[in-house]
Amino acid sequence: MKNFRKDDGAGSASSDGGDRRVRADAQRNVDALLQAALEVFAVSGVDAPVRAIAEKAGVGIGTVYRHFPQRADLIAAVFRREIDACADAAPTLAADHAPFEALAKWMQRYASFVATKRGMAPALQAGNPALEPLRTYFFERVRPALRTLLESAAAAREVRTDVDADDILNAVASLCSSGHDDRPDYARRMVALLIDGLRPRST
Amino acid sequence: MKNFRKDDGAGSASSDGGDRRVRADAQRNVDALLQAALEVFAVSGVDAPVRAIAEKAGVGIGTVYRHFPQRADLIAAVFRREIDACADAAPTLAADHAPFEALAKWMQRYASFVATKRGMAPALQAGNPALEPLRTYFFERVRPALRTLLESAAAAREVRTDVDADDILNAVASLCSSGHDDRPDYARRMVALLIDGLRPRST
DNA sequence: ACCTGAACACCGTTCAAGT
DNA sequence: ACCTGAACACCGTTCAAGT
Numbered sequence: 001m002k003n004f005r006k007d008d009g010a011g012s013a014s015s016d017g018g019d020r021r022v023r024a025d026a027q028r029n030v031d032a033l034l035q036a037a038l039e040v041f042a043v044s045g046v047d048a049p050v051r052a053i054a055e056k057a058g059v060g061i062g063t064v065y066r067h068f069p070q071r072a073d074l075i076a077a078v079f080r081r082e083i084d085a086c087a088d089a090a091p092t093l094a095a096d097h098a099p100f101e102a103l104a105k106w107m108q109r110y111a112s113f114v115a116t117k118r119g120m121a122p123a124l125q126a127g128n129p130a131l132e133p134l135r136t137y138f139f140e141r142v143r144p145a146l147r148t149l150l151e152s153a154a155a156a157r158e159v160r161t162d163v164d165a166d167d168i169l170n171a172v173a174s175l176c177s178s179g180h181d182d183r184p185d186y187a188r189r190m191v192a193l194l195i196d197g198l199r200p201r202s203t
Numbered sequence: 204m205k206n207f208r209k210d211d212g213a214g215s216a217s218s219d220g221g222d223r224r225v226r227a228d229a230q231r232n233v234d235a236l237l238q239a240a241l242e243v244f245a246v247s248g249v250d251a252p253v254r255a256i257a258e259k260a261g262v263g264i265g266t267v268y269r270h271f272p273q274r275a276d277l278i279a280a281v282f283r284r285e286i287d288a289c290a291d292a293a294p295t296l297a298a299d300h301a302p303f304e305a306l307a308k309w310m311q312r313y314a315s316f317v318a319t320k321r322g323m324a325p326a327l328q329a330g331n332p333a334l335e336p337l338r339t340y341f342f343e344r345v346r347p348a349l350r351t352l353l354e355s356a357a358a359a360r361e362v363r364t365d366v367d368a369d370d371i372l373n374a375v376a377s378l379c380s381s382g383h384d385d386r387p388d389y390a391r392r393m394v395a396l397l398i399d400g401l402r403p404r405s406t
Numbered sequence: 407a408c409c410t411g412a413a414c415a416c417c418g419t420t421c422a423a424g425t
Numbered sequence: 426a427c428c429t430g431a432a433c434a435c436c437g438t439t440c441a442a443g444t
Contacts, residue, residue, distance in 0.1 A: 022426095026426075026427060029427090049417060051416095051417075059429085060429040061429080061430070062421085062427095062429055065418090065420075071419095126384060127384065162392075167386075170386070175374060177377065180328065181329060189365075193370075193374070193397060196404070197396040198396070225407095228408075232408090253436080253437065262409075262410085263411060265438090268439075
């Protein structure tokens with residue numbers, strides 16, 4: 001795990017062995033690029049022109065490709081911490097609410113994450129080999145979080161058992177992808193519908 | 204430039220009124236383009252290179268733009284008849300099944316339509332002004348079909364009333380968009396979940 | 407009227423030349 | 426090491442020239 005950003009917690013000068021120094025100007029460029037990408041992605045989605053990001057960061061186009069050889073690497077770097085934050089919300093909710101309610105609240109929280117981060121849903125879909133690492137990271141991080149919530153609800157017999165975590169992650173991501181700006185509240189209501197559908201069949 | 208008379212050759216002066224005539228070769232080109240586009244869209248989606256379609260149809264790139272000034276016009280022409288077929292399935296199902304079952308079956312039918320026609324869902328989303336006419340046509344044609352099914356089910360008190368036809372059309376389109384080829388049966392199961400969610404709250 | 411493809415604009419990506 | 430931007434490849438779209 002190579003932490004580019006120092007992100008605090010650099011505490012122990014661990015024996016990383018061969019600790020490569022990053023030139024200060026290079027580090028500045030990386031930071032500026034991540035910041036620029038975050039903003040550009042937010043308004044134009046992840047398909048925004050690379051040149052726009054380079055310009056906003058004040059660097060040459062070649063510098064983007066030096067630090068992020070594939071466009072997907074830039075996307076991954078930008079989304080990683082948001083993914084972490086979303087996953088970390090699960091245990092917090094589990095501690096504060098009843099099982100099914102915690103599940104429902106987390107799904108809404110995850111929904112707003114997808115809605116905010118344009119291009120998250122497309123990145124999650126299989127088929128784009130360049131984005132596979134981000135997809136992998138996402139599932140590794142978020143799947144266990146959701147599974148725990150699902151299992152608690154299942155133990156309380158408050159949720160049907162023929163739906164797994166990946167189903168929910170994909171479904172909510174699809175429903176909350178951008179493009180429905182004309183129907184306010186659409187995403188929230190559809191996710192609510194999905195949540196209702198998760199209740200055990202009344203028989 | 205040579206100035207040759209319209210309808211040169213065999214046609215002669217047969218009587219057929221002042222009808223606007225399309226030159227036979229032009230008509231052939233349009234047909235070939237529609238067929239080529241149908242096939243290319245099916246495998247590569249609606250973002251496939253225009254050149255690929257022109258080549259497959261055996262015409263110059265300029266000819267595509269002559270008959271379909273906007274790329275969206277070609278997409279619309281290709282999808283229109285499929286939209287009609289989907290809408291027409293509704294009354295048939297209504298005649299053969301109980302209200303809620305007819306609704307459920309139509310939703311699955313619509314789901315397979317979206318899944319088959321790659322790029323249908325993106326076209327349905329607002330925000331692409333060029334595809335607005337197709338979007339309009341789609342809703343004009345399909346919305347009433349679904350509404351009838353919904354109303355029948357509502358009259359029988361078999362469906363909740365806080366969800367409208369557009370919600371369902373958008374939600375199913377999102378869930379069945381391409382990109383989940385790795386999870387077989389995913390779309391069908393998610394639509395089934397949505398259908399379950401449509402049942403009235405059990406109280 | 408209709409067809410064609412060279413030409414233009416734009417965007418992703420590379421790489422030789424600079425510091 | 427790292428930065429830069431000209432250069433290349435590709436794709437959407439136009440238009441002058443042909444039939």
